[in-house]
Amino acid sequence: MVNAMEVKDLSYSYAGSNVLEDICLTVGKGEILGILGPNGGGKTTLLKNLNKNLSPRCGCVLVDGTDIADLSKKAIASKVAVVPQTNEVNFSFTVREIVEMGRMPFQESFRGSSTSDSEIVDRALEQTGLTGMQERLINTMSGGERQRVIIARAIAQTPQILLMDEPTLHLDISKQFDSLNLVTKLARDNGMTVVIVSHDLAMAARYCDRIIMIHNHRIHAMGRPEEVLTPENMRTVFNVDADLFFDEKIGKNTVILHDSYNGN
Amino acid sequence: MKGNKTARVTATAMVLAVILFVFVMMDLSWAGTRTLSLGEVWDALIGKGTWANDIIVNTQNLPRVVLGIFVGAGLAVTGAVMQAVFRNPLATPYILGLSSGASLGAALAVLIPVSFIPLTLMQPMLAFVLCFCTMLLVYSISKSSGSMIKTETLVLAGVAVSSLITAVVSLLTYIAPSEQMGSIVFWSMGSLGNATWEKIAFAAPIIAVGIFVMVCQSRNLNAMMLGDAHAMDLGVDVRRIRLFLLVISSLVVAAAVSFAGTIGFIGLVIPHIFRLILGPDNRLVIPISVIGGSAFILMCDYISHVVAPLYGVLPIGVVTAIIGAPFFIYLLCTKKKAIGW
Numbered sequence: 111m112v113n114a115m116e117v118k119d120l121s122y123s124y125a126g127s128n129v130l131e132d133i134c135l136t137v138g139k140g141e142i143l144g145i146l147g148p149n150g151g152g153k154t155t156l157l158k159n160l161n162k163n164l165s166p167r168c169g170c171v172l173v174d175g176t177d178i179a180d181l182s183k184k185a186i187a188s189k190v191a192v193v194p195q196t197n198e199v200n201f202s203f204t205v206r207e208i209v210e211m212g213r214m215p216f217q218e219s220f221r222g223s224s225t226s227d228s229e230i231v232d233r234a235l236e237q238t239g240l241t242g243m244q245e246r247l248i249n250t251m252s253g254g255e256r257q258r259v260i261i262a263r264a265i266a267q268t269p270q271i272l273l274m275d276e277p278t279l280h281l282d283i284s285k286q287f288d289s290l291n292l293v294t295k296l297a298r299d300n301g302m303t304v305v306i307v308s309h310d311l312a313m314a315a316r317y318c319d320r321i322i323m324i325h326n327h328r329i330h331a332m333g334r335p336e337e338v339l340t341p342e343n344m345r346t347v348f349n350v351d352a353d354l355f356f357d358e359k360i361g362k363n364t365v366i367l368h369d370s371y372n373g374n
Numbered sequence: 375m376k377g378n379k380t381a382r383v384t385a386t387a388m389v390l391a392v393i394l395f396v397f398v399m400m401d402l403s404w405a406g407t408r409t410l411s412l413g414e415v416w417d418a419l420i421g422k423g424t425w426a427n428d429i430i431v432n433t434q435n436l437p438r439v440v441l442g443i444f445v446g447a448g449l450a451v452t453g454a455v456m457q458a459v460f461r462n463p464l465a466t467p468y469i470l471g472l473s474s475g476a477s478l479g480a481a482l483a484v485l486i487p488v489s490f491i492p493l494t495l496m497q498p499m500l501a502f503v504l505c506f507c508t509m510l511l512v513y514s515i516s517k518s519s520g521s522m523i524k525t526e527t528l529v530l531a532g533v534a535v536s537s538l539i540t541a542v543v544s545l546l547t548y549i550a551p552s553e554q555m556g557s558i559v560f561w562s563m564g565s566l567g568n569a570t571w572e573k574i575a576f577a578a579p580i581i582a583v584g585i586f587v588m589v590c591q592s593r594n595l596n597a598m599m600l601g602d603a604h605a606m607d608l609g610v611d612v613r614r615i616r617l618f619l620l621v622i623s624s625l626v627v628a629a630a631v632s633f634a635g636t637i638g639f640i641g642l643v644i645p646h647i648f649r650l651i652l653g654p655d656n657r658l659v660i661p662i663s664v665i666g667g668s669a670f671i672l673m674c675d676y677i678s679h680v681v682a683p684l685y686g687v688l689p690i691g692v693v694t695a696i697i698g699a700p701f702f703i704y705l706l707c708t709k710k711k712a713i714g715w
Binding site for chain 2: 161163182183184185186187188191192194196198199200201202203204207208211212214215217267
């Protein structure tokens with residue numbers, strides 16, 4: 111499999127303490143990779159290192175074989191799109207205006223949108239079911255709707271790699287499925303690579319091709335969901351009593367949480 | 375909806391252009407005790423006027439109007455840019471302590487005369503230098519607390535430095551000999567009245583280039599309004615562009631403040647009005663603010679000349695605040711939601 115992204119010996123420290131140590135991983139083209147770990151464990155920090163929003167203390171991140179430290183922010187944004195965790199917007203931009211911003215990495219600083227730009231924006235709106243809402247104001251929308259807009263913006267960025275930070279956090283349960291089904295479809299149809307950071311075990315078991323578990327700033331386990339989401343690993347990393355099941359009704363994996371180990 | 379918006383932008387621009395033209399002509403027509411007719415102004419402008427009208431329009435009024443156009447545009451645009459950069463509705467060109475720095479420069483120039491440089495040149499120069507130094511000071515204070523500058527830290531540093539410098543200026547005004555006090559006070563209330571072509575030749579290019587550069591950044595500013603992380607994800611080098619815009623803004627404000635004193639409220643009110651009419655898109659708000667700022671400052675300048683003939687010409691800063699503040703309060707009470715803050 112061709113590697114879309116490669117992380118080599120990445121370490122990151124903040125205010126003198128190590129947040130990430132010796133992270134090595136590869137993501138194949140079109141693969142959906144889940145990065146799991148408890149809150150505050152450095153998952154989001156790792157994600158921010160993947161598009162140079164943060165710069166590692168040592169090690170490097172290669173996209174298409176190029177070290178992103180050598181690329182401009184704009185060049186990185188033309189390959190890597192992000193759906194961040196927080197999406198509070200105070201300004202009355204319309205949905206379409208926000209989605210159009212996804213084309214920024216491809217535009218000169220003072221030139222209007224081209225026809226192909228607006229076609230890409232139209233398609234992104236359609237794929238996320240926002241066509242009818244494109245003139246609505248973002249600051250009047252719910253958290254879930256806003257996230258859909260940000261996903262549309264990321265799609266409009268036509269990225270090779272999509273990074274998602276806790277994509278299910280603000281969403282109603284049914285919308286969680288809609289978002290991730292859409293992303294899965296894009297990965298399968300367009301060969302888009304997806305890296306999802308989450309602490310949602312069941313979601314990761316269902317959607318990810320491969321999972322990395324982060325524990326004590328290092329990679330604890332890496333592999334297919336059934337290899338990584340073992341009761342032992344979930345106990346060590348998340349302190350829960352849980353099991354991976356194969357859900358025959360949908361033909362996919364899921365995780366059942368029994369209890370926490372705290373106080374037992 | 376899309377066509378609707380284009381129509382609204384065109385209409386706004388056209389109305390503003392007409393207002394600007396009207397106030398340019400009215401401001402040019404002021405002749406002390408009387409007012410020239412628009413025909414007389416026009417004749418004088420194209421060189422067919424009487425000798426007296428030529429002096430009134432082209433020598434006495436025109437430099438003031440031209441300086442006003444640049445100062446008004448510069449202040450309004452930097453206001454729009456600051457509000458976007460800081461994602462803060464209160465951000466104005468003065469929030470980083472720029473105006474107080476310039477005031478200090480002007481006050482020092484009055485109090486410590488340098489024999490070989492005339493005061494008319496020394497005052498703006500010193501104001502310019504101190505304005506720029508203040509901005510650097512504020513920026514380095516906020517930088518010392520961490521590698522990534524937080525908007526809140528920057529604003530707080532600006533407010534703190536600003537109040538310190540304002541206190542020093544008040545002290546200087548207090549201890550200044552009474553014949554020099556008036557100069558400092560009048561300067562701190564703002565005036566276009568001291569405009570000369572030499573000053574315009576110095577200020578106008580800085581302001582014009584600064585405005586052009588800021589207009590070119592308006593798309594990046596849109597992304598920055600969503601938040602630093604969003605902007606970085608969209609490929610905007612936030613740290614570099616923010617520093618760049620701060621430097622450009624302080625140059626523009628320094629150029630404006632050095633020659634016209636501190637004229638408040640333009641940077642605050644004008645961008646808000648157009649955000650209300652046109653939405654938050656900086657690609658519209660910033661260029662429209664250029665015309666809007668010029669029109670507003672000339673309107674205030676005209677009013678300051680004619681409203682109280684008994685007291686002569688009022689300081690323009692007083693007029694902009696007396697008109698601007700109630701209007702802003704009205705916006706705050708009625709359209710709070712629509713502005714989006």
